[in-house]
Amino acid sequence: MKEYAVGIDLGGTNIRMGIVNRSSHVISPLSFSSPQGDEKEEEVYENIYNHIITLLEENGLTLSDIEGIGIGLANAIKRVRNLDGSIKKYLGIVKSNIKVINGVNLLVYLRERTGLKILLENDVNVGAVGEYITRKDKVSNLVTVYMGTGIGGGVIIDRKLYFGSHGVAMEVGHIKVEYDGPLCVCGSRGCWESIAGGAGLVNRAKEGIESGEKGYIYKMCKGDPEKITTKMVFDAKRAGDPFGERLIERAINSSKMGIVSLINLFDPDIVVLGGGLFHAQKDILLAPIVNYVRENALSAVRNTPIEISTLGKWGGVLGAGSLLFLDI
Numbered sequence: 001m002k003e004y005a006v007g008i009d010l011g012g013t014n015i016r017m018g019i020v021n022r023s024s025h026v027i028s029p030l031s032f033s034s035p036q037g038d039e040k041e042e043e044v045y046e047n048i049y050n051h052i053i054t055l056l057e058e059n060g061l062t063l064s065d066i067e068g069i070g071i072g073l074a075n076a077i078k079r080v081r082n083l084d085g086s087i088k089k090y091l092g093i094v095k096s097n098i099k100v101i102n103g104v105n106l107l108v109y110l111r112e113r114t115g116l117k118i119l120l121e122n123d124v125n126v127g128a129v130g131e132y133i134t135r136k137d138k139v140s141n142l143v144t145v146y147m148g149t150g151i152g153g154g155v156i157i158d159r160k161l162y163f164g165s166h167g168v169a170m171e172v173g174h175i176k177v178e179y180d181g182p183l184c185v186c187g188s189r190g191c192w193e194s195i196a197g198g199a200g201l202v203n204r205a206k207e208g209i210e211s212g213e214k215g216y217i218y219k220m221c222k223g224d225p226e227k228i229t230t231k232m233v234f235d236a237k238r239a240g241d242p243f244g245e246r247l248i249e250r251a252i253n254s255s256k257m258g259i260v261s262l263i264n265l266f267d268p269d270i271v272v273l274g275g276g277l278f279h280a281q282k283d284i285l286l287a288p289i290v291n292y293v294r295e296n297a298l299s300a301v302r303n304t305p306i307e308i309s310t311l312g313k314w315g316g317v318l319g320a321g322s323l324l325f326l327d328i
Contacts, residue, residue: 002067006052007321009123009314010034010073010098010106016314017051019059019066020321024133026314028059035100044100045109052114068117069110070323072126072316073103119323121161123316124170128154129161129326130311130319131272139269143262144309145172146275147255147285150185150200151193155266161326173197175261177254182207192258196251198230198277204250205233208243216241234281252285256292263297263304274309282308 007026009016011034018029032051035044052069056062103120111118121129128144131154135142142156153172155162163169173193174186181190182204194200206225209218216236221227236244263271278285290306297304311318 002065004061004065005067005321005324006055006069007317007319007323008048008052008069008071009126009316009320010071010101010103011316012074012098015048015051016317017048017055018314018317018321019055019061020070020318020324022325024136024318024322026318026321028055029314029317030055034098037099039100041100041102041105042109045106048106049110049113052110063114063116066116067324068119069114070119070121070126070320071103071107071110072121072123072320073098073101074123117324119320121320121323122152124152125154125161125163126316126319126323127274127309127311128156128170128272128319129322130315131274131309132156132159133318133322133325134311135270141266141268142270142272143266143268144272144274145259145262146309147196147273147278148198148275149277150197151258151275153262155268157266159326161323172258172262175258177257192254195254196258201230201233201247201251202228204247205243208247213243215243217244230277231280234284237284248284252288255285256289256296259289259306260293260297263293263301267301268304270305270307272307272309274311279308 003021005020007018007020013034014031015034016029016031019027021027107118107120124146127146128142131144132139132142140159144154146152151173153170155170174184174188174191176190177192177195178190182194182200183189184191184194195204205217205228209221209225216239217228217232220232233244233247237248259271293304293306294302
């Protein structure tokens with residue numbers, strides 16, 4: 001059992017990387033620009049490989065000193081699992097917002113170049129691993145919910161990351177919170193993220209402006225619905241604008257239902273909330289959600305701790321590297 005692994009967080013703007021140890025620390029983190037679209041695929045993989053080797057050498061390590069390499073990227077990953085739950089084969093990425101890089105191709109490339117165990121996981125599951133690994137002495141079961149452009153989640157059950165049969169477990173943004181609600185990007189209606197995710201919230205505001213709402217949001221976007229941002233919607237609520245208040249109340253209500261359902265379903269030791277939207281607006285979002293859980297969750301789980309993520313920008317690297325220290 002080796003002390004170190006390498007974690008890689010593949011983002012649309014930057015690729016972050018670092019050495020992760022079993023004490024949940026990221027050592028010598030580094031960041032470099034993601035491909036822009038005109039690079040050759042194998043050259044991009046070669047560049048990532050070279051960064052890994054340099055990172056190890058600068059810390060007096062070689063490939064033989066690490067357990068393996070964990071990679072996190074946005075979007076669901078299809079995989080086939082053995083009956084014992086271990087990963088048998090990666091099939092592909094459902095959808096990716098990263099130019100040039102195909103996660104499965106990168107995995108195969110690094111496996112062939114290094115001879116090491118390489119694990120690939122979506123960014124929200126990697127986040128769940130990061131949240132768990134920093135609390136592993138206190139919890140065995142953990143649920144994470146990240147609110148950003150969309151809404152995603154991850155779950156640790158009995159100290160193991162849960163994928164589901166098709167690798168798409170915990171797509172919590174597609175929990176149905178309204179019957180025949182607004183159309184979601186997934187093609188269904190009434191999904192949590194279509195109401196409370198950043199993109200969904202903006203779309204609901206656009207619909208209102210296009211239907212004749214003339215309040216705060218209309219003034220801020222100067223009558224152009226395409227200029228609406230999530231900040232405008234929350235600022236409208238803070239300003240006491242009736243339309244803004246209705247949008248945020250609807251979003252909060254859907255989040256209340258989503259989170260209390262997850263708590264009732266999984267009975268976790270803790271729930272961790274994060275994501276860009278949540279962190280920016282936690283003063284509005286957190287208290288109503290916690291209060292709803294305390295009043296409406298099943299009595300046995302009503303006092304489940306709800307915490308705010310503190311991992312920061314290197315949390316993806318920590319979670320990706322820590323995949324090698326879990327039994328998956």
